[in-house]
Amino acid sequence: MSEQTKNVPVLEADHLGISFGGLKAVSDFNMTLGKNELVGLIGPNGAGKTTVFNLLTGVYAPTEGLLTINGVPAHGKNTDQIVRMGVARTFQNIRLFKNLTVLDNVLVACSLSMHYSMLEAAFRLPRYWKEEKKARSKAMELLKVFHLEDCADWKADNLPYGKQRKLEIARAMATNPSLLLLDEPAAGMNPTETQELMDTIRLLREKFDITILLIEHDMNLVLGICEKIYVLDYGKLIACGDPQTVINDPKVITAYLGAEEEGGETK
């Protein structure tokens, strides 16, 4: 990112909202993410967290409000366009290209930075080889970050669960994002794996200088690594701030009533 754009927020959501046939799933959602921040989005089940992700990534077109990514208006754009603008994501229920190899999973996402035409590929002209080689080494490097380099030739479906989650993050990273959205990255992980994941997330932020927004139910993870937390309930933001303030906020406690006050909700 150039000097000039340094102070432009990576993502700005301004009164974003969506209704499905009269039902307001998310409304009046405001969020500003600065460069290199690590932010959590929490809320009870059904609060609309994933819907927010879907709004930010163009899966749903917002019915109200504005979305700006790196200073460029992004509302109404398609998912792949938003990816090009620098927002990558993972999914709550892992979505890999199951029958492709681990390496190919990452290479699909590398495609954005590969430059050769269909005809160059058809006749295997030099640029094809050059670009493929470049992309392959970039993909392998990414796999190394996630300790997946030894399974590069495996079918993605054959990876153990924890590695599938990692591969999904690796694939997202291959699009060169400036903002990474993680949807419950620790779901289904045991405490050791979660700990490992926290290290990886921190590492990602430092190594690639990106902003990370994550949805998570595991409060240990959220409180452990996030500098700022947004709390969503019934499609509305009810709190936002640093972790300690947020978890002591009476509104948040009420929203989580039934679960333990201090991040007991595990899933």
Add this chain to the structure above:
Amino acid sequence: MTKKTAFSYGINLLAVLILFFVLLLLNQQGIVNKYVLGIMTLICINIILAVSLNVTTGCLGQIALGHAGFMSAGAYTAAIFTQAGVIPGVGGYFAGLLLGGLVAAIIGIIIGLPALRLRGDYLAIITLAFGEIIRVIIENMTITGGAQGLKGIKKLSAMGVSLFGMNEDFSAFAIVFFLMVISVVVMYTMMVSRHGRAILAIREDDIASEAAGVNNTYYRTLAFTISAFFAGIAGGMYAHYIGILGAKSFDFNKSIEILITVVLGGLGSFTGSVVSAIALTSLPELLRQFSDYRMLVYSIVLILVMIFKPSGLMGTKEFSLTRLFGGRKNKSSQKGSDTQ
């Protein structure tokens, strides 16, 4: 290009040449006669048809039931072009094929752009509908000869081509054979590239592919168009092999026949489609006395394959000479290196 890929390119090229020269030798010995050459020409055409449908159905993962429509568009275009005699001789043949492919591809885009918003069953049905509409239109146009069909198309073997002293019939076959090889190789190399990976990614999970930056609409249409283009080429080759065209021969049943070939070969497997096209074209010729039972047997085989081995003959795998000769060490290179 690494040593490994160079080796595999070499070995496959060698295999193609050996096959060709064996056929040439057999032809000169009189074992491969005109009748057999005819069947082999049909095999080549059916290979292109099957492999091209495999791009849509195997790689993109969408059933298309209107492939014969693209084939007929190419067939009529090429035939009308050579009949007009703009470019005489075999040059006109090649130009006609290319034009046929382009017309089919354009129709592919026109159909694909709206139709590919649909998925699965609905897409299958809408391609069926488009295929039938193409047929009805051809039947009702005068330039295509209407319901009577288009007669007197100059056959390739009658164009007076003689390559390297080979006889006319074998020269015609040689042209078809190498066109087939080039078509299959080009479709394969297209699919083992960033474009092909995007198409496979859509097949695997179209929500995830978009999130990985793939423009789904573009690549869906691309796969469909490539598929249509080569079906059009195959159609043009068919027109100049058979010499007479009737819209009835490009109906729903023809589309189904191509689909059966692809499914039996294994959805997504290029070599599977090739093997299956060879088998399904030559077997009926070998078993002529049972020709009444052909479709019956096809249908039973189709059902049994779906129940017991839905992945078809080859699954999504490719038969690889490199693996056969290159030892077991590189067995993980199935997708990584360009073997076929």
Add this chain to the structure above:
Amino acid sequence: MDALLQFLRQLINGLQSGSIYALVALGYTMVYGIVKLINFAHGDIIMIGAYCALFFITLLSGAGLPVWLCVIPAMVFCALLGMLCERVAYRPLRHSPRISSLITAIGISLLLQNGAQLIFSPNPQSVPKIFSAEALTFGSFSISLGAIITIVVSIAIMAGLQTFVKGTRMGKAMRAVSEDDGASKLVGINVNSTIQLTFAIGSALAAIGSVLYISAYPQVQPTMGSLLGLKAFVAAVLGGIGIIPGAMIGGLIMGIFESLTKAYISSQLSDAVVFGILIIVLLVKPSGILGKNTKEKV
């Protein structure tokens, strides 16, 4: 006045063939609703039903009984055939990818069609009259008995089926299975027999459709089912697949459109018009006239 009479006549024709489409479309819709499968073989079941009916017409007229009774054995036979197809070909594939079951359905269709060609020869056979040639006459305008029976019967069946699905235990089981077969099993519904019943009803309706069809177009041949089936399928999609009243609406619209095209535009293009309608519906509202739009959950 003549023009108006002519138009009315075409309208009645359209309603008659539309009613047949509707009956056949019900079979598509019910099967699609419950197992999400386009049963390509449904059209060929009609064909088998027609041959079966033809066989019994000869027997019945020999015994001096009313020939329309042939509908009963045809229904039984088709119902059994439908159940057989389900048991042998579709059930093993119920949880495999949609593409596999679709291809299997195409396979069954080819099997029935080519089997019929071997058994009955590919040549068309003509069918004796099923309903008497009487007609209701209003001045210079008349409606044939066949047309009236066709329209009335199919409306009655549609209403009956709707009551069955909404009101009875079996009907509720059907709706439950179409929502979620796993959960249905948990609440004690026999999923397999419910699906079998659906196939049986759908195929029996196809048999009724086939008898009404050969009463209007007195000819049977092995390929008669494919185009009829396809048109009925278009009708089902048009009305909203999976929705019973949708099949009726779709069928009637299709029939009227087709008969008006044949009369006023071109009989050669009528098939193209049918497919044109399908394309437009799929592009504009794939869920059909009565359908609801659904989007995949991310």
